[in-house]
Amino acid sequence: MPSQLCSEPNQKGMKNWKHAVLLFLFLILIAHVRAQTLGLDPASSRFLINPTTNEPCLDLIVHSFAEHEKRIAQHAVMDTVTKPKVHNIAAKVYHITAGRMAERLTLVIRNPAALSPGYALKVDGQLVNTREDIPDIAYFQLNGEKCNAAALLPFRSDSTTVSLFDHNKHLISQLRISWIYPRPELFYVDIRHHFAAGIQDTVEIRKFMHFFNKAPNKYSHPNAVPDSLSIAENELVFGFKRAYYDGKVRPSRISYRVGEKGQWVGTTSEITPNFLLRHVKGNWPWLVDGRYEIQYSYTGNAKSYSSYAFTIDHTWLGSFIYNAKSLLWLMGMVMMSKLWFTTILACLAMYFYFRKRLRKSRDQARKTNLELQSIQSQLNPHFVFNALGSLQALINQNDVDRANNYLTGFSRLLRNTLQNSGREMVPLDVEMANIENYIQLEQLRFGFRYEIIADEGVRHMQLEVPSLLMQPVVENAVKHGISVLGAKGMLQIIFKIENTNLVITIRDNGHGFDTSQPTTGKGLSLTHERIKLLNKQKYPITMQMISAKEGTVVILTFKNWLK
Structure with a gap:
């Protein structure tokens, strides 16, 4: 009897040890599954340095522009001319000159199997681990060779040094990269911000300058920047064209200064970067009369920048021309008619009415933006609350594996949501990825099937849609x-x-539901409110809901968004 009692704890300990070993092997298997290898087409990808050696070394994979990428130049700034060049300047050290917004470059470690444990990869002296933009891809396969995906290359830097060291801190390989950037392109000048402005908005933005620019309104480029500008406003907003690099339109920052002696200042990172120029005099923003020149570049490099000159002239504010410019075209009709007095009064009334409506529309736009931000702030907690409810249900079912998988996917989705939390619009491909991540989370809990079907080219469209609308x-x-x-x-x-x-x-x-009855869910009611406000901002969207016993269909139509 005593010997039997002693053997039971030993058997339990043996079982726990076996479970621990199985769990460890399972985690190793998951890690190998997630560490995927991406095969590359030699017709569109090549090694830049291409050394013939079996030793580990750094290299860059050059990805040629695809046909759909070449058409993006009219919507975003990109470099289709610069080709990367490489020179061997010392043993294991290469100097590379490349366009940062030209053909996409991927940093890789070749012959990674020859690396000893404890090696270190540093970018500009900082220790890095792996690619941040594609964490699930660990290797690339090119020309039959398997190489390790390394770090993401920085943007807005004039130069980058990438070094690979062994466990004794001896240099294995080094790349010294000098970057070439195209000049940023100014897209609009206005007294208002246009955060998601595109080529389709050019005509609408130009309307303001038609009335308030003292200089002739001529446009030599397909944008909303007049060739010359003389204005009596107290502050101006300068907006820039989008930037295309690393294979997609990405957020960028602009460095700018006023005049040759001004200090370089950086904008915030935005898809459509912009900055507000004003001078505070006392408690009022007031641009002092005079001639100005703004200079701007991607890196704040004084050797490579674009510039735009304009004039602030408040003496024009009280002139007859400023207040009657929109009425000049009626002078011929007034001179030809005998009802000149009535005509002048009517035109003056129309002019001041137009000015009043313009100010009212600006105030309404600001109010609508605030309301949209308020609804967005309600949607994010609503989404998190429901996701946590799903996670709690899995825990209550004692389904630990699915709960862990759900928590991992939810953390990834929450990170993407927080990154875009301050933006009303996000790229369509980002919204599609977030929706699929969310569906996969719910599939873990309920076990349903799903499919996402997209027309050819939809995933590559440079289009922004309202965040979390679907x-x-x-x-x-x-x-x-x-x-x-x-x-x-x-x-x-x-x-x-x-x-x-x-x-x-x-x-x-x-099983469907009665669409004639008002919805009680907070998510759908907030979606209806968002669509109403977006329609006020001239983002036409309709939502049609059809439900029967066979199921429910919801159709979201973004009207004329592809113009």
């Missing part, structure tokens, strides 16, 4: 439609281009 609709389809169906549940999302419209269809095979 998420409440998808959440409603899962929660009230297919959550109880398990593997029989089907969710389908279709992205389709119809003429100049983007149409997104969200379909489920749930």
Whole structure:
């Protein structure tokens, strides 16, 4: 009997030890599965240095521009001319001259299997680990050679030094890269911010300068920047064209200064960077009369920058021409008619009415922006609350593995959501990725099936859509439609281009509901409010909802967003 009692704890300990070993092997298996290898086409990708050696070394993979990328030049700044050049300046050291916004460059470690444990990779003296933009890709396969994905190269730096050291801190390989940047392109000058402005907004932005620019309104380029500008406003906003680098349109910063002796100042990182120029005099913003020249570049490099000159002239503010410029075209009609007095009074009334409406529209736009920000701040906590509810349900079911997977996916989704939390608009491909991440999380809990169908070219479109607009609709389809169906549940999302419209269809095979009854869910009601406010801002969106016993279909139509 005593010997039997002693053997039971030993058996339990043996079981726990076996479980620990199995868990360890399982984690190793997951790590190898996630460490994916991306095969590259030799027709469009090549090694820049291409050394013939079996020793580990640093290299850059050059990705040629695809056909769809070449068409982006009209919407974003990119460098289609500069080709990378390389020179061997010392043993294991190469100097490279390359365009930072030219053909995409990927930093890799070749022959990584020959590296001894404890090696170190440093970029500009800072220790780095792996690629930040594609963490699931550990290796690239090119010309039959497998190389290790290294760090993401910095932007806005004039030069970058990448060094690879062994465990004894001896230099294995080093790249000294000198970057060439194109000059930023000024896209608009106005007294208002246009955060998501594109080529399609050029005509609308030009309307303001038509009335308040003293100089002739001539435009030599397809933008909203007059060739010459003389204005009596107290502050001006300068907006810039988007930047294309590392294979997509990405946020960028502009360095600018006023005059040759001014200090370089950096804008915040935005898809469409801009800055407000003003001078505070007492308690009032007031640009002093005079001639100005702003200089701007991507790096604050005084040797390579663009400039734009303009004049501030407040003496023109009280002139007859300033106040009657919009009426000059009526002078011929007044002289020809005998009702000149009535005509002048009517024109003056129309002029001041137009001025009043212009000021009112500016105030309304600011108010609408504040309301949209308020709704956005409500949507983010709503989304987090529901996601935590799903996680709690898995924990209550004692489903630890699925709960862990759900928590990992949720943290990734939450990080992407927080990165875009301050922006009303996000790129379409980012919104598509976030929606698919969310669906995968809910699939872990409910076990339904889903598919995402997109027209050819949709994922590569340079188009921004309202952040998290689709998420409440998808959440409603899962929660009230297919959550109880398990593997029989089907969710389908279709992205389709119809003429100049983007149409997104969200379909489920749930039991449907009565669309004539008002919705009680907070997510859908907030979505309706957002669409109303976006329509006021001239972002036309419609949402159509059709429900029957066979399921529910929601159609979001973004009208004329592809012009």
